Amino acid sequence: MSGTLIETLGESLYLPQTARIRDVRPITAMEKLFTLELPSGLTLDHNPGQFIELSVLGVGEAPISISSSPSRSNGTFELCVRRAGDVTGALHRMAAGQVVGVRGPFGRGFPIERFRGKDILFAPGGLGLAPLRSLINQVLDERGKYGRVTILYGAKHPSELLFKDELAAWKERGDVELHVTVDRPDENWTGNVGVITTLFARAQVYARNTVAVTCGPPVMYRFVLMELVGKGIPDGNIYLSFERRMKCGVGKCGHCQINHIYTCQSGPVFSYAEIKGVQEAL
Amino acid sequence: MSRPKVAFFDFTSCEGCQLTVVDTLQTHPELLDAVEIVQFREAMTEKGEDYQIAFVEGSCARKSDEERLARIRQQAQIVVALGACAHLGGINAIRNRLPLEAVVNCVYNENGDWSETHPYGRPRLSDRLINVEPTAKPIEAIITVDAILPGCPIDREEFARVTRQLLQGSQPRVPDYPLCVECKFKENVCLFQRGQVCLGPVIRAGCGAICPTYGESCEGCRGPISNPNMDSMQSVLAEAGLTADDLLSRFSMFGTYQMMKLE
């Protein structure tokens, strides 16, 4: 086999290719990072923000964002998966060496070429860091092409913070402004306490030249948007990544529709300008 | 992987659901390779007390049943309510409307003109044998239940599917949408269009709409969906000449316990 994974849909658009689990790393009690390897000859060729449909054969399929950056793929890619139900639960019980099914990458990722030269404000909440990590690492790998990079990250509890080692490394770099907050601290927590919006006061934003990127649980968007719009960032420069129920990933099954828009095709990444008038979006 | 140990228990019931389990073997004999059955009174003598999955048939109608249920709950990792009696209280709960005294009198009354011979006199409520509770209950009223297999009797294929989901470590799912979905799949002409009435719009699917398919209206043996539109259902029935009482009366064949709880 050769070519990109998406090209294999030529036979059946529902046919997953097998990918072998290279490595499983627990991140928190609920999330694990899976490193997957495609059959030789196949490449994933994704953009940050895109997702794949991941199958545990016999259990089902679930859309999962690609968490690794294209700039760091060595024939492998990473998924950061929360144990949320059947498919993700079954995946969590799997070990290196076992195989899963993958289709994709699907959807529209971040238009990264439009970010070049801009300041970037990342505002992930909770598991929303999983898809943004792909973009963040790509940006950091070509750091010179961008202006200021600010990351405002909120989680419920210190134990739920994802990628703690990477957070530390980003902080170390010196060319990234990182603020982290938790809703409920534990006794060892010395950092910020409060919901993610409390961090925005700390961020220095030059609104006209800033691109903001956010992803998180459904309740979060409205509040984060208020902050971003309040800072004067143009609607067209605010990007959001959405989660919806999906059964096919290819714009047929109807589950992910936001009014007339198929999240799996036109999204999951949208600019605020695009979905501002779409009533079911937020 | 070792085969999970499975036990079947029966309380007050007709045992039709257990028989359906046995019948499942006709189409799925491989079930016996997938699980180890350690207790199944209706079909086997051995009684293993070491089990992970307990299928419980029947409603709880005696104090001693509650203790037995508690023991089952303590031992089993997963408890499945098998059939309408266990899931809803079912047919057994119809009697809950009447005081126990009256219920017992109906059956064991010494003056009954249909039973003449009566050497031992009339049993008292306190009798060891008659010591039933005034209400027959679903097992969920006593212990937590991890999954349900609705229906009177259960659906064979659903039993097979739920069992496989348990073996996979998935949460077993039974539909939580109205029966009309499956009825339409079957392309039945709706009973309302044939001048009959049906509980389908508020009852949980999963049986393949077997009653409407065979020309009989849904009797509600799988219980209500979690979010039924009862107001609209009443209008639908009113149009068919039925009142709210009629709706409740139909519903009471399997749903008396639920109805009395709501009151």
Add this chain to the structure above:
Amino acid sequence: MSKVQLEVHYLTRVEGHGNIVIDAADGELKRCELQVVETPRFFEAMLRGRPYTEASHITSRICGICSVGHATTSLQATEAALGVIPSEQTQLLRKLNFLGEVLDSHILHIYMLVAPDFVGTGSVFPLAKSHPHVVLRALRMKKLAGDLCAVIGGRHTHPITMCVGGFTHLPGNRELEEIRARLEAMREDVTATVELFKSLTFPPFERVTEYVALRKPDEYTFIGGTITSTDKFELPVSDYREVTNEYLSPHSTAKHTRHHRDSYMVGALARFNVNYDRLHPRAQEAASALGLKPTCANPYLNSAAQVVEIVHCAEEAIALIDALLKRGIEPEAPKRVEVHAGEGVGACEAPRGTLYHHYRVGDDGRITGANCIIPTGQNLANIEADMRALVPTILNRPQDEISLGLEMLVRAYDPCISCATHMLDVRFE
């Protein structure tokens, strides 16, 4: 010094919950009881006030294994009360459905509940490995019987289509033809079943009792007939109470019955003894192959009589399907019912014996009183009488053996204890 105290709790491989209690010292039997501890379900209280249309659906839930028997008997009682006479086609279809259930129930009983005793296993499950062909045969036969029921009733357990005055759905020719072909093919399995039971040795125990069954002049009847006994009694079903004379026993939630002796027996063996001359010739052949002759007084041979009935029902079902196909299935609606007050009795030969339903219906079509007399209830006194006769002859054996002997005896009756406690109303206001 011999002291035997034996309690078998929660008798297994029977329908419902029963205990056996034996207390004997020095050859003297102090207590010998078949306790029925099944929780009473009070179907009478349930039926009271329900529309007559629901009666067959509710009472079918008395028993998961003979639900067709209950539904059919219930419909007979309701139809008698309301003066409804079902069409010939309805009667043929009900009969066919009934045969399917007798087949299903007997196959379940002899293969899955009785056979393990002869192999010395606790259940049929290990036989799937040790005797796969036997188990597969049983499953195959049982599936056919179940499918036959489903073709007519819509579902194997708790029939859907049977209603007062007819059926809500009729089988198609093709479905009947397919079942017929499978029944023909099943003859081989039936023969193998006879062979299997021929090879088994049943305990040699005999006790003469009265055998009661329905009888008709022209057929080995399962639905309706005259109550007939080997003691030369004959009664119309409406006089069933003269036979059943229900009474309560302190150790049983199920009521007992007795006729003019202390007890009587119903079920396959009783039918065989009463109606031998009406059996299909092939069934009679099977009987002689099994060494079964009327009047047989060995209750253990009830299982053998069931095998004979399997042969009979399989043949009858083929003949019935032929008759139905020949006349063609008419797309007829259930008979119209004029609702009025009334009272009626229905009687059938359920797999375990004579079953009576007796209803009173009020002016509004709601049921005001009901009584059901279940075969196992009628057999309880007889089982105990058998136990009392048997125990002294085996008291010197090890307890295990006594208990197995007794369990096998009870099991031979194929008791449906859950049915037997589902006693219905006995009193009308």
Add this chain to the structure above:
Amino acid sequence: MSLRVISMDAMGRFVASSRSEYRVVGPKPLHGQYIFGDVESPDDLHLNYTQTVIPPKKYLFPQREELLRFKSGDGEIEPVFDAPPTILLGLHTCDLHAIRLLDRVFSSGHVDQHYRRRRDNTLVISIECLRPCSRHSFCKSMGTLSATDAFDLHLTDLGAEYTVDVGSEAGEALLAKHAKTRRATDDDYQRLNTALAQKWPHFPYRLDFDVSELPSLMRTSYNSPLWKDLGERCLACGSCTNVCPTCYCFNVQDEVDFALSAGRRVRIWDSCQLDEFATIAGGHNFRKTRAERQRHRFLRKGQYQTDAFGLLGCVGCGRCAQACLAHITPVDTFNTLHHERSGGAARPKGGAA
């Protein structure tokens, strides 16, 4: 293409003959309605039928369809294509229009090969509607009362004969191989034209406005109070979408054997009206209320599909109106919205006039 004529008898022989090569499905009676089913003999032919419970789309997009088979251990997966050569016989023109929409949906973007294979192996023989097939149909309003280009053959009943419009080469070949037909004469054209001209008055317009306004009407009706009313009446039973020829939402589920080693992935019709349709893991439901779901359904019918595929999502068959026990109908809904917008009084509710 050409117009031919086939006699009633020849029609029967045509069916009998094509059965050697094709599964032939057509309308069959059931409890006073019709369903599409296998036509096994010429006696099974009921081309003069009232509306079927479920549209013929089930042969292109079955209620339950295997997509894949797999062995889970080694990850062996193969797609399943079950596409027997089929003739869909006797489609009304609304159903023909619906197939045109399904063709677009499943063939645009990522092509759904499972649908495509079936479609490619299917010949469609439609029939001209000369009388309304249901008291709920409003095809004339929707512009679906004439055939569209999705047919291979198209019949018009002229009493003792049918004219046959040949719409494709495959249709032509089918006819040549299995049917005895003759070329249409001037007289046949004359009779055909008369039949076509005479049929229109039998069909009522049911929309109070021109259908071309429907998308814009829906666009401005997002906040109509009507949705709340529909939400209160809707039973969330999904019947409306399950009987709809243009609905195609689905669910995907895996089924495994007891050994958990092999299984299938199947897709099953789903409905946007059911409670859990837009619920994600964790329980958040993006369309929680029945009112929101009814709005979504009608916006899909009247606007979204036009935006995405250039065709309306409703072909006016009226099946949903027939199926809905709460009497929620597209005609009432669209008309109410229209009158709300134009400020006029809404017509009384209650379905068919």
